[in-house]
Amino acid sequence: MLQRFIRLLHWLENGLLLSLILGAVCLATTQIILRNSGADALLWADQALNVLVLWIAMSGALVASRENNHIAIDLIQHYLSEKWLTVVTSLTQFATAVACGVAAWYGYHFVREEMEYGDIAFLQIPIWLCEAIIPFALLIISLRYLNYGLKSLRSVASNAPTS
Amino acid sequence: MTAIVVTALILLAVAGMPIFAVILAAALIGFNASGIELSVITIELYRITDTPLLIALPFFTLAGYLLAESNSSERLVRITQALIGWMPSGLAIIAFLSCALFTAFTGASGVTIVALGALLYPALRQVGYTEKFSLGLVTSSGSLGLLLAPSLPLILYGIVAQQLDVGQPFTIQQLFLAGLLPAGLMIGLLSAWSLWVNRGNAIPTQAFSGKELRAAIWEARWEIPLPLLVLAGIYGGFFAVSETATITLLYVFIVEVFLYREIPLKNLTGVVQKSMTMVGGIILILGVSLAFTNLLIDADVPTRFFEFTQKYVDSKLTFLILLNIFLLLLGAILDIFSAIVIVVPLILPIAIAFGVDPIHLGIIFLANMQIGYFTPPVGMNLFIASYRFNKPITTLYAASIPFMAVLFLAVIIITYVPQLSLMLAR
16 A cells, blocks of 8 residues: 555656656747747746746655755765664664654645635746645655665664674 | 754764755754744745746756767767867867866766766777876866856856845856856866876877768767857857757757657656756755855854954955865865855855955856865765776776866966956956
8 A cells, every 4th residue: 555655656756747847848938939929928937937946846856855865965974884874874864854844844834824825926826836845845855764764773773683 | 052053963964964954954943043933944945936047957957968868978079089089189188178068068967977988988098098097087077067058056156146146246148158268278278288198108199081070060960059059049148048948958859859869758757857856956955055044144144254254364365265275175075066055155245355256256166166076085076987987986086186186277277367257257
Protein backbone atom coordinates (compact mmCIF):
# COMPACT_ATOMS: atom_id res chain seq x y z
CA MET A 1 0.00 0.00 0.00
CA LEU A 2 2.73 2.41 1.08
CA GLN A 3 4.88 1.34 -1.85
CA ARG A 4 2.03 2.07 -4.22
CA PHE A 5 1.50 5.46 -2.69
CA ILE A 6 5.20 6.28 -3.03
CA ARG A 7 5.18 5.16 -6.67
CA LEU A 8 2.16 7.33 -7.28
CA LEU A 9 3.89 10.27 -5.63
CA HIS A 10 7.01 9.85 -7.81
CA TRP A 11 4.86 9.60 -10.90
CA LEU A 12 2.98 12.71 -9.82
CA GLU A 13 6.21 14.65 -9.20
CA ASN A 14 7.65 13.69 -12.59
CA GLY A 15 4.41 14.50 -14.39
CA LEU A 16 4.04 17.80 -12.54
CA LEU A 17 7.59 18.85 -13.39
CA LEU A 18 7.22 17.99 -17.07
CA SER A 19 3.83 19.69 -17.46
CA LEU A 20 4.95 22.79 -15.59
CA ILE A 21 8.01 23.27 -17.77
CA LEU A 22 5.98 22.59 -20.91
CA GLY A 23 3.36 25.09 -19.75
CA ALA A 24 6.01 27.70 -19.00
CA VAL A 25 7.64 27.25 -22.42
CA CYS A 26 4.29 27.54 -24.22
CA LEU A 27 3.26 30.62 -22.25
CA ALA A 28 6.61 32.36 -22.72
CA THR A 29 6.57 31.58 -26.44
CA THR A 30 3.04 32.90 -26.87
CA GLN A 31 4.08 36.05 -25.08
CA ILE A 32 7.05 36.60 -27.43
CA ILE A 33 4.90 36.00 -30.51
CA LEU A 34 2.22 38.40 -29.29
CA ARG A 35 4.73 41.08 -28.35
CA ASN A 36 6.51 40.91 -31.70
CA SER A 37 3.44 40.70 -33.87
CA GLY A 38 2.12 43.99 -32.61
CA ALA A 39 -0.73 42.37 -30.68
CA ASP A 40 -1.29 43.10 -26.99
CA ALA A 41 0.82 40.90 -24.77
CA LEU A 42 -1.05 38.95 -22.09
CA LEU A 43 -1.06 41.14 -19.00
CA TRP A 44 -1.18 38.24 -16.57
CA ALA A 45 1.46 36.15 -18.31
CA ASP A 46 4.56 37.50 -16.56
CA GLN A 47 3.09 36.93 -13.11
CA ALA A 48 1.87 33.49 -14.17
CA LEU A 49 5.33 32.62 -15.50
CA ASN A 50 6.97 33.57 -12.23
CA VAL A 51 4.47 31.44 -10.29
CA LEU A 52 5.22 28.60 -12.70
CA VAL A 53 8.94 28.98 -11.95
CA LEU A 54 8.19 28.78 -8.22
CA TRP A 55 6.24 25.58 -8.83
CA ILE A 56 8.99 24.19 -11.07
CA ALA A 57 11.56 25.04 -8.42
CA MET A 58 9.60 23.43 -5.58
CA SER A 59 8.85 20.32 -7.66
CA GLY A 60 12.52 20.17 -8.66
CA ALA A 61 13.46 20.46 -4.99
CA LEU A 62 11.03 17.59 -4.27
CA VAL A 63 12.72 15.39 -6.84
CA ALA A 64 16.12 16.42 -5.46
CA SER A 65 15.03 15.28 -1.99
CA ARG A 66 13.86 11.97 -3.44
CA GLU A 67 17.37 11.41 -4.71
CA ASN A 68 18.92 12.95 -1.59
CA ASN A 69 20.61 15.29 -4.00
CA HIS A 70 20.40 18.74 -2.43
CA ILE A 71 23.41 21.01 -2.61
CA ALA A 72 25.53 20.43 0.50
CA ILE A 73 29.10 20.96 1.65
CA ASP A 74 30.97 17.67 1.58
CA LEU A 75 33.92 18.69 3.67
CA ILE A 76 34.17 16.01 6.33
CA GLN A 77 32.71 13.14 4.31
CA HIS A 78 36.16 12.32 3.05
CA TYR A 79 37.73 12.18 6.50
CA LEU A 80 35.26 10.23 8.66
CA SER A 81 35.06 6.49 9.11
CA GLU A 82 31.96 4.90 7.65
CA LYS A 83 30.30 4.40 11.01
CA TRP A 84 30.84 7.95 12.21
CA LEU A 85 29.80 9.28 8.87
CA THR A 86 26.47 7.46 9.15
CA VAL A 87 25.91 8.81 12.65
CA VAL A 88 26.71 12.38 11.60
CA THR A 89 24.63 12.02 8.44
CA SER A 90 21.60 10.83 10.37
CA LEU A 91 21.93 13.91 12.59
CA THR A 92 21.96 16.27 9.60
CA GLN A 93 19.01 14.40 8.09
CA PHE A 94 16.91 14.73 11.25
CA ALA A 95 17.81 18.41 11.50
CA THR A 96 16.69 18.90 7.88
CA ALA A 97 13.44 17.06 8.58
CA VAL A 98 12.72 19.26 11.61
CA ALA A 99 13.49 22.54 9.83
CA CYS A 100 11.33 21.64 6.82
CA GLY A 101 8.59 20.24 9.04
CA VAL A 102 8.35 23.42 11.13
CA ALA A 103 8.35 25.61 8.02
CA ALA A 104 5.68 23.38 6.42
CA TRP A 105 3.44 23.58 9.50
CA TYR A 106 3.52 27.38 9.64
CA GLY A 107 3.24 27.53 5.88
CA TYR A 108 0.11 25.42 6.00
CA HIS A 109 -1.52 27.79 8.47
CA PHE A 110 -0.51 30.77 6.42
CA VAL A 111 -2.06 29.26 3.28
CA ARG A 112 -5.26 28.52 5.24
CA GLU A 113 -5.45 32.19 6.24
CA GLU A 114 -4.85 33.29 2.67
CA MET A 115 -7.65 31.00 1.61
CA GLU A 116 -10.04 32.90 3.84
CA TYR A 117 -8.96 36.23 2.37
CA GLY A 118 -9.46 34.81 -1.11
CA ASP A 119 -7.24 37.30 -2.97
CA ILE A 120 -6.64 36.65 -6.66
CA ALA A 121 -3.12 36.27 -8.09
CA PHE A 122 -3.97 36.44 -11.81
CA LEU A 123 -6.92 35.43 -14.01
CA GLN A 124 -9.27 33.57 -11.66
CA ILE A 125 -6.48 31.83 -9.77
CA PRO A 126 -6.36 32.64 -6.04
CA ILE A 127 -3.05 33.45 -4.36
CA TRP A 128 -3.38 30.66 -1.81
CA LEU A 129 -3.32 28.07 -4.59
CA CYS A 130 -0.10 29.53 -5.97
CA GLU A 131 1.42 29.46 -2.48
CA ALA A 132 0.17 25.99 -1.58
CA ILE A 133 3.13 24.27 -3.27
CA ILE A 134 5.48 25.71 -0.60
CA PRO A 135 4.13 23.93 2.52
CA PHE A 136 3.27 20.85 0.45
CA ALA A 137 6.81 20.47 -0.92
CA LEU A 138 8.37 21.25 2.47
CA LEU A 139 6.20 18.60 4.13
CA ILE A 140 7.19 15.89 1.65
CA ILE A 141 10.87 16.91 1.88
CA SER A 142 10.60 16.76 5.67
CA LEU A 143 9.08 13.26 5.59
CA ARG A 144 11.76 12.06 3.18
CA TYR A 145 14.60 13.31 5.34
CA LEU A 146 12.95 11.79 8.40
CA ASN A 147 12.94 8.50 6.53
CA TYR A 148 16.63 8.92 5.53
CA GLY A 149 17.52 9.70 9.12
CA LEU A 150 15.75 6.58 10.40
CA LYS A 151 17.45 4.47 7.73
CA SER A 152 20.86 5.84 8.69
CA LEU A 153 20.19 5.15 12.38
CA ARG A 154 19.08 1.61 11.59
CA SER A 155 22.20 0.94 9.57
CA VAL A 156 24.34 2.22 12.47
CA ALA A 157 22.45 -0.05 14.89
CA SER A 158 22.76 -3.11 12.69
CA ASN A 159 26.48 -2.55 12.13
CA ALA A 160 27.33 -1.60 15.70
CA PRO A 161 28.00 -5.08 17.18
CA THR A 162 30.41 -6.10 14.43
CA SER A 163 32.44 -2.91 14.15
CA MET B 1 22.87 31.34 23.16
CA THR B 2 23.26 32.81 19.67
CA ALA B 3 26.85 31.60 19.59
CA ILE B 4 25.77 28.04 20.43
CA VAL B 5 23.09 28.02 17.74
CA VAL B 6 25.43 29.48 15.12
CA THR B 7 28.16 26.97 15.97
CA ALA B 8 25.70 24.07 15.86
CA LEU B 9 24.41 25.16 12.46
CA ILE B 10 27.89 25.62 11.04
CA LEU B 11 28.84 22.16 12.31
CA LEU B 12 25.73 20.67 10.72
CA ALA B 13 26.49 22.47 7.45
CA VAL B 14 30.05 21.20 7.39
CA ALA B 15 28.74 17.74 8.23
CA GLY B 16 26.71 17.74 5.04
CA MET B 17 23.28 19.08 5.96
CA PRO B 18 21.71 20.47 2.77
CA ILE B 19 22.57 24.18 2.50
CA PHE B 20 18.95 25.20 2.02
CA ALA B 21 17.98 23.44 5.24
CA VAL B 22 20.83 25.09 7.17
CA ILE B 23 19.71 28.55 6.06
CA LEU B 24 16.07 27.64 6.63
CA ALA B 25 16.85 26.50 10.17
CA ALA B 26 18.85 29.66 10.83
CA ALA B 27 15.99 31.81 9.55
CA LEU B 28 13.40 29.92 11.63
CA ILE B 29 15.46 30.24 14.81
CA GLY B 30 16.22 33.90 14.10
CA PHE B 31 12.63 34.91 13.35
CA ASN B 32 11.40 33.00 16.37
CA ALA B 33 13.91 34.81 18.58
CA SER B 34 12.75 38.18 17.25
CA GLY B 35 9.15 37.23 17.97
CA ILE B 36 8.11 37.17 14.32
CA GLU B 37 5.44 34.70 13.22
CA LEU B 38 7.14 31.83 11.39
CA SER B 39 4.70 31.94 8.48
CA VAL B 40 7.05 34.70 7.29
CA ILE B 41 9.12 31.92 5.69
CA THR B 42 6.31 31.09 3.27
CA ILE B 43 5.79 34.78 2.51
CA GLU B 44 9.50 35.19 1.80
CA LEU B 45 9.64 32.05 -0.35
CA TYR B 46 6.65 33.28 -2.32
CA ARG B 47 8.46 36.59 -2.81
CA ILE B 48 10.60 34.70 -5.34
CA THR B 49 7.75 35.25 -7.78
CA ASP B 50 8.52 38.98 -7.72
CA THR B 51 12.04 38.34 -8.94
CA PRO B 52 12.66 39.52 -12.48
CA LEU B 53 14.62 37.27 -14.85
CA LEU B 54 13.65 34.21 -12.86
CA ILE B 55 12.41 32.31 -15.90
CA ALA B 56 15.91 32.54 -17.42
CA LEU B 57 17.22 30.10 -14.78
CA PRO B 58 15.17 26.99 -15.69
CA PHE B 59 15.16 27.73 -19.43
CA PHE B 60 18.90 28.26 -19.89
CA THR B 61 19.63 25.30 -17.62
CA LEU B 62 17.37 22.96 -19.55
CA ALA B 63 18.88 24.17 -22.84
CA GLY B 64 22.34 23.45 -21.44
CA TYR B 65 21.37 19.97 -20.29
CA LEU B 66 19.86 19.20 -23.70
CA LEU B 67 23.12 20.26 -25.34
CA ALA B 68 25.09 18.10 -22.93
CA GLU B 69 22.84 15.13 -23.63
CA SER B 70 23.38 15.34 -27.40
CA ASN B 71 26.65 15.03 -29.33
CA SER B 72 27.10 18.77 -29.58
CA SER B 73 30.35 18.54 -27.59
CA GLU B 74 31.89 16.38 -30.36
CA ARG B 75 30.80 18.78 -33.07
CA LEU B 76 32.14 21.71 -31.06
CA VAL B 77 35.56 20.10 -30.72
CA ARG B 78 35.66 19.10 -34.39
CA ILE B 79 34.89 22.58 -35.59
CA THR B 80 37.40 24.32 -33.30
CA GLN B 81 39.98 21.72 -34.31
CA ALA B 82 39.37 22.43 -38.00
CA LEU B 83 39.68 26.15 -37.29
CA ILE B 84 42.80 26.28 -35.11
CA GLY B 85 44.23 22.75 -35.09
CA TRP B 86 47.09 23.96 -37.28
CA MET B 87 48.46 26.25 -34.56
CA PRO B 88 51.15 25.09 -32.16
CA SER B 89 49.45 23.90 -28.95
CA GLY B 90 46.33 24.01 -31.06
CA LEU B 91 44.56 21.22 -29.26
CA ALA B 92 45.12 22.81 -25.86
CA ILE B 93 43.67 26.09 -27.12
CA ILE B 94 40.79 24.18 -28.70
CA ALA B 95 40.14 22.64 -25.31
CA PHE B 96 40.07 26.02 -23.56
CA LEU B 97 37.79 27.60 -26.13
CA SER B 98 35.32 24.76 -26.41
CA CYS B 99 35.18 24.25 -22.63
CA ALA B 100 34.53 27.96 -22.11
CA LEU B 101 31.74 28.02 -24.67
CA PHE B 102 30.20 24.83 -23.36
CA THR B 103 30.35 25.96 -19.73
CA ALA B 104 28.70 29.26 -20.60
CA PHE B 105 25.68 27.25 -21.69
CA THR B 106 25.77 24.48 -19.10
CA GLY B 107 26.67 26.63 -16.11
CA ALA B 108 29.70 24.76 -14.75
CA SER B 109 27.67 22.03 -13.16
CA GLY B 110 30.40 19.51 -13.79
CA VAL B 111 28.84 18.62 -17.13
CA THR B 112 31.77 20.13 -19.02
CA ILE B 113 34.25 17.65 -17.56
CA VAL B 114 31.95 14.72 -18.12
CA ALA B 115 30.97 15.63 -21.69
CA LEU B 116 33.98 17.50 -23.07
CA GLY B 117 36.77 16.31 -20.80
CA ALA B 118 36.05 12.72 -21.72
CA LEU B 119 36.50 13.69 -25.36
CA LEU B 120 39.50 15.97 -24.95
CA TYR B 121 41.59 14.00 -22.47
CA PRO B 122 42.25 10.99 -24.75
CA ALA B 123 42.79 13.34 -27.70
CA LEU B 124 45.35 15.39 -25.75
CA ARG B 125 47.18 12.26 -24.61
CA GLN B 126 47.17 10.83 -28.12
CA VAL B 127 48.92 13.78 -29.71
CA GLY B 128 51.61 13.75 -27.05
CA TYR B 129 50.68 16.04 -24.18
CA THR B 130 51.81 14.66 -20.83
CA GLU B 131 49.29 13.01 -18.54
CA LYS B 132 49.78 15.67 -15.90
CA PHE B 133 49.22 18.54 -18.32
CA SER B 134 46.16 16.91 -19.91
CA LEU B 135 44.52 16.08 -16.58
CA GLY B 136 45.20 19.55 -15.22
CA LEU B 137 43.78 21.09 -18.36
CA VAL B 138 40.49 19.22 -18.40
CA THR B 139 39.99 19.62 -14.64
CA SER B 140 40.63 23.36 -14.59
CA SER B 141 38.73 24.03 -17.83
CA GLY B 142 35.55 22.58 -16.34
CA SER B 143 34.71 25.96 -14.87
CA LEU B 144 36.21 28.16 -17.57
CA GLY B 145 33.48 30.22 -19.21
CA LEU B 146 31.59 31.09 -16.03
CA LEU B 147 31.99 34.73 -16.99
CA LEU B 148 30.39 34.28 -20.40
CA ALA B 149 26.68 34.74 -21.09
CA PRO B 150 24.36 33.01 -20.49
CA SER B 151 26.11 31.29 -17.58
CA LEU B 152 23.84 30.58 -14.65
CA PRO B 153 26.03 32.01 -11.87
CA LEU B 154 26.29 35.27 -13.79
CA ILE B 155 22.49 35.54 -14.05
CA LEU B 156 22.11 34.58 -10.40
CA TYR B 157 24.53 37.30 -9.33
CA GLY B 158 22.49 39.77 -11.36
CA ILE B 159 19.26 38.63 -9.73
CA VAL B 160 20.64 38.81 -6.18
CA ALA B 161 22.34 42.17 -6.69
CA GLN B 162 19.22 43.69 -8.24
CA GLN B 163 17.08 42.42 -5.35
CA LEU B 164 19.30 44.29 -2.94
CA ASP B 165 18.75 47.62 -4.63
CA VAL B 166 21.79 49.35 -3.15
CA GLY B 167 22.37 52.13 -5.64
CA GLN B 168 24.47 51.98 -8.82
CA PRO B 169 21.89 49.93 -10.70
CA PHE B 170 22.97 47.83 -13.66
CA THR B 171 21.28 45.59 -16.17
CA ILE B 172 22.02 41.95 -16.75
CA GLN B 173 23.20 42.86 -20.26
CA GLN B 174 25.88 45.09 -18.74
CA LEU B 175 26.98 42.21 -16.55
CA PHE B 176 27.20 39.94 -19.58
CA LEU B 177 29.30 42.51 -21.43
CA ALA B 178 31.55 42.90 -18.42
CA GLY B 179 32.45 39.23 -18.44
CA LEU B 180 33.74 39.15 -22.02
CA LEU B 181 37.23 40.62 -21.61
CA PRO B 182 38.04 38.92 -18.28
CA ALA B 183 37.02 35.56 -19.77
CA GLY B 184 39.16 36.34 -22.81
CA LEU B 185 42.07 37.17 -20.50
CA MET B 186 41.75 33.82 -18.75
CA ILE B 187 41.67 31.89 -22.02
CA GLY B 188 44.53 33.99 -23.40
CA LEU B 189 46.79 33.48 -20.37
CA LEU B 190 46.05 29.75 -20.24
CA SER B 191 46.81 29.42 -23.96
CA ALA B 192 50.05 31.37 -23.64
CA TRP B 193 51.10 29.22 -20.72
CA SER B 194 50.28 26.03 -22.65
CA LEU B 195 52.45 27.21 -25.53
CA TRP B 196 55.32 27.98 -23.20
CA VAL B 197 55.18 24.81 -21.13
CA ASN B 198 55.01 22.59 -24.22
CA ARG B 199 57.66 24.51 -26.15
CA GLY B 200 60.25 21.67 -26.06
CA ASN B 201 57.64 19.01 -26.65
CA ALA B 202 57.25 18.20 -30.34
CA ILE B 203 53.49 17.93 -30.63
CA PRO B 204 52.33 17.38 -34.19
CA THR B 205 49.87 19.94 -35.44
CA GLN B 206 47.04 19.20 -37.78
CA ALA B 207 47.46 20.68 -41.26
CA PHE B 208 44.73 23.16 -42.08
CA SER B 209 42.19 21.67 -44.43
CA GLY B 210 39.45 23.71 -46.03
CA LYS B 211 37.61 20.51 -46.79
CA GLU B 212 37.58 19.39 -43.16
CA LEU B 213 36.51 22.84 -42.04
CA ARG B 214 33.60 22.82 -44.49
CA ALA B 215 32.61 19.32 -43.36
CA ALA B 216 32.79 20.35 -39.70
CA ILE B 217 30.72 23.45 -40.36
CA TRP B 218 28.18 21.43 -42.28
CA GLU B 219 27.92 18.91 -39.46
CA ALA B 220 27.39 21.65 -36.87
CA ARG B 221 25.22 23.80 -39.14
CA TRP B 222 22.25 23.76 -36.78
CA GLU B 223 24.25 24.61 -33.70
CA ILE B 224 26.42 27.39 -35.13
CA PRO B 225 23.52 29.89 -35.00
CA LEU B 226 23.14 29.23 -31.27
CA PRO B 227 26.00 31.38 -29.92
CA LEU B 228 25.01 33.98 -32.51
CA LEU B 229 21.44 33.89 -31.23
CA VAL B 230 22.62 34.51 -27.68
CA LEU B 231 25.10 37.13 -28.82
CA ALA B 232 22.50 38.98 -30.85
CA GLY B 233 19.80 38.51 -28.24
CA ILE B 234 21.74 39.46 -25.17
CA TYR B 235 24.69 41.53 -26.28
CA GLY B 236 22.85 43.09 -29.20
CA GLY B 237 19.80 43.89 -27.09
CA PHE B 238 17.31 42.51 -29.63
CA PHE B 239 15.53 40.47 -26.99
CA ALA B 240 15.08 40.71 -23.26
CA VAL B 241 17.12 38.15 -21.32
CA SER B 242 14.04 36.09 -20.48
CA GLU B 243 13.01 36.11 -24.15
CA THR B 244 16.49 35.01 -25.19
CA ALA B 245 16.23 32.16 -22.69
CA THR B 246 12.90 31.06 -24.15
CA ILE B 247 14.13 31.23 -27.74
CA THR B 248 17.39 29.46 -26.87
CA LEU B 249 15.52 26.61 -25.18
CA LEU B 250 13.05 26.23 -28.05
CA TYR B 251 15.84 26.33 -30.61
CA VAL B 252 18.02 23.78 -28.79
CA PHE B 253 15.02 21.53 -28.28
CA ILE B 254 14.05 21.54 -31.97
CA VAL B 255 17.64 21.11 -33.14
CA GLU B 256 18.67 18.27 -30.82
CA VAL B 257 15.38 16.38 -30.70
CA PHE B 258 14.04 16.80 -34.24
CA LEU B 259 16.93 17.81 -36.53
CA TYR B 260 19.88 15.84 -35.11
CA ARG B 261 17.52 13.33 -33.46
CA GLU B 262 20.07 12.59 -30.75
CA ILE B 263 17.68 12.81 -27.82
CA PRO B 264 14.72 10.42 -28.11
CA LEU B 265 11.49 11.90 -26.80
CA LYS B 266 11.29 9.25 -24.10
CA ASN B 267 14.60 10.47 -22.61
CA LEU B 268 13.21 13.96 -22.26
CA THR B 269 11.61 13.31 -18.87
CA GLY B 270 15.01 12.28 -17.54
CA VAL B 271 16.72 15.40 -18.86
CA VAL B 272 13.97 17.65 -17.48
CA GLN B 273 14.25 15.92 -14.13
CA LYS B 274 18.03 16.17 -13.91
CA SER B 275 18.13 19.83 -14.89
CA MET B 276 15.16 20.93 -12.80
CA THR B 277 16.51 19.15 -9.73
CA MET B 278 19.46 21.48 -9.98
CA VAL B 279 17.34 24.56 -10.66
CA GLY B 280 14.94 23.64 -7.84
CA GLY B 281 17.84 23.25 -5.44
CA ILE B 282 19.27 26.62 -6.41
CA ILE B 283 15.97 28.54 -6.30
CA LEU B 284 15.09 26.99 -2.95
CA ILE B 285 18.41 28.22 -1.56
CA LEU B 286 17.72 31.62 -3.13
CA GLY B 287 14.27 31.73 -1.49
CA VAL B 288 15.36 30.83 2.02
CA SER B 289 18.30 33.20 1.66
CA LEU B 290 15.92 36.05 0.87
CA ALA B 291 14.26 35.35 4.20
CA PHE B 292 17.55 35.00 6.00
CA THR B 293 18.97 38.20 4.48
CA ASN B 294 15.92 40.14 5.71
CA LEU B 295 16.50 38.75 9.15
CA LEU B 296 20.11 39.91 8.99
CA ILE B 297 19.04 43.36 7.82
CA ASP B 298 16.52 43.60 10.69
CA ALA B 299 19.31 42.71 13.08
CA ASP B 300 21.57 45.35 11.49
CA VAL B 301 24.14 42.71 10.67
CA PRO B 302 25.23 44.21 7.32
CA THR B 303 25.66 47.63 8.97
CA ARG B 304 27.66 46.18 11.85
CA PHE B 305 29.72 44.06 9.49
CA PHE B 306 30.27 47.21 7.47
CA GLU B 307 31.39 49.27 10.46
CA PHE B 308 33.65 46.45 11.56
CA THR B 309 35.27 46.27 8.14
CA GLN B 310 35.72 50.01 7.96
CA LYS B 311 37.47 50.01 11.30
CA TYR B 312 40.13 47.61 10.07
CA VAL B 313 40.18 48.18 6.35
CA ASP B 314 41.10 51.65 5.28
CA SER B 315 41.54 51.47 1.53
CA LYS B 316 39.95 49.99 -1.53
CA LEU B 317 43.15 48.07 -2.19
CA THR B 318 43.18 46.37 1.21
CA PHE B 319 39.51 45.59 0.78
CA LEU B 320 40.13 43.96 -2.57
CA ILE B 321 43.05 41.91 -1.25
CA LEU B 322 40.96 40.66 1.67
CA LEU B 323 38.06 40.02 -0.70
CA ASN B 324 40.27 37.86 -2.93
CA ILE B 325 41.52 35.78 -0.02
CA PHE B 326 38.04 35.42 1.42
CA LEU B 327 36.45 34.40 -1.88
CA LEU B 328 39.16 31.87 -2.70
CA LEU B 329 38.62 30.19 0.67
CA LEU B 330 34.86 30.40 0.26
CA GLY B 331 35.01 28.91 -3.23
CA ALA B 332 36.90 25.94 -1.89
CA ILE B 333 34.18 24.98 0.58
CA LEU B 334 30.91 26.35 -0.72
CA ASP B 335 29.35 25.81 -4.12
CA ILE B 336 29.06 28.86 -6.32
CA PHE B 337 25.26 29.21 -6.15
CA SER B 338 25.01 29.14 -2.37
CA ALA B 339 28.01 31.43 -2.13
CA ILE B 340 26.33 34.01 -4.37
CA VAL B 341 22.99 34.08 -2.57
CA ILE B 342 24.47 34.03 0.94
CA VAL B 343 27.53 36.22 0.62
CA VAL B 344 26.66 38.83 -2.01
CA PRO B 345 24.04 40.57 0.19
CA LEU B 346 26.68 40.97 2.90
CA ILE B 347 29.59 42.23 0.84
CA LEU B 348 27.89 44.23 -1.89
CA PRO B 349 27.08 47.28 0.31
CA ILE B 350 30.62 47.26 1.66
CA ALA B 351 32.11 46.95 -1.80
CA ILE B 352 30.06 49.90 -3.03
CA ALA B 353 31.17 51.97 -0.05
CA PHE B 354 34.80 51.25 -0.97
CA GLY B 355 34.08 52.44 -4.48
CA VAL B 356 33.91 49.04 -6.15
CA ASP B 357 31.41 48.96 -9.01
CA PRO B 358 28.76 46.25 -8.44
CA ILE B 359 29.40 44.93 -11.96
CA HIS B 360 33.11 44.66 -11.21
CA LEU B 361 32.34 42.96 -7.89
CA GLY B 362 30.27 40.33 -9.73
CA ILE B 363 33.13 39.57 -12.10
CA ILE B 364 35.65 39.42 -9.23
CA PHE B 365 33.29 37.16 -7.28
CA LEU B 366 32.79 34.66 -10.10
CA ALA B 367 36.43 34.72 -11.20
CA ASN B 368 37.51 33.75 -7.68
CA MET B 369 34.79 31.13 -7.39
CA GLN B 370 35.90 29.65 -10.69
CA ILE B 371 39.24 28.75 -9.11
CA GLY B 372 37.37 27.36 -6.10
CA TYR B 373 35.92 24.67 -8.37
CA PHE B 374 39.26 22.88 -8.42
CA THR B 375 40.86 24.08 -5.20
CA PRO B 376 41.97 21.20 -2.96
CA PRO B 377 40.79 19.60 -0.81
CA VAL B 378 37.13 19.72 -1.86
CA GLY B 379 36.79 21.50 -5.21
CA MET B 380 33.92 19.75 -6.98
CA ASN B 381 35.69 19.43 -10.33
CA LEU B 382 38.55 17.51 -8.72
CA PHE B 383 36.14 14.81 -7.61
CA ILE B 384 34.29 14.71 -10.90
CA ALA B 385 37.57 14.42 -12.82
CA SER B 386 38.90 11.83 -10.40
CA TYR B 387 35.79 9.75 -10.92
CA ARG B 388 35.59 10.32 -14.67
CA PHE B 389 39.24 9.61 -15.49
CA ASN B 390 39.75 7.07 -12.74
CA LYS B 391 42.78 8.83 -11.25
CA PRO B 392 43.59 9.33 -7.56
CA ILE B 393 42.50 12.71 -6.28
CA THR B 394 46.08 13.58 -5.24
CA THR B 395 47.23 13.20 -8.87
CA LEU B 396 44.60 15.73 -9.84
CA TYR B 397 45.68 18.13 -7.07
CA ALA B 398 49.20 18.11 -8.47
CA ALA B 399 48.03 18.37 -12.08
CA SER B 400 45.76 21.36 -11.45
CA ILE B 401 48.18 23.51 -9.47
CA PRO B 402 49.99 25.12 -12.44
CA PHE B 403 46.65 25.96 -14.07
CA MET B 404 45.44 27.36 -10.80
CA ALA B 405 48.51 29.61 -10.66
CA VAL B 406 47.80 30.95 -14.16
CA LEU B 407 44.14 31.59 -13.36
CA PHE B 408 45.15 33.19 -10.08
CA LEU B 409 47.26 35.64 -12.06
CA ALA B 410 44.19 36.34 -14.21
CA VAL B 411 42.07 36.91 -11.10
CA ILE B 412 44.61 39.40 -9.74
CA ILE B 413 44.56 41.33 -13.01
CA ILE B 414 40.74 41.21 -13.11
CA THR B 415 40.53 42.44 -9.51
CA TYR B 416 43.02 45.29 -9.73
CA VAL B 417 42.26 46.46 -13.25
CA PRO B 418 38.56 47.32 -13.05
CA GLN B 419 38.64 48.80 -16.57
CA LEU B 420 38.92 45.27 -17.93
CA SER B 421 35.42 44.51 -16.64
CA LEU B 422 33.93 47.97 -16.98
CA MET B 423 35.30 49.07 -20.34
CA LEU B 424 32.49 47.43 -22.30
CA ALA B 425 29.82 47.57 -19.61
CA ARG B 426 29.72 51.17 -18.38
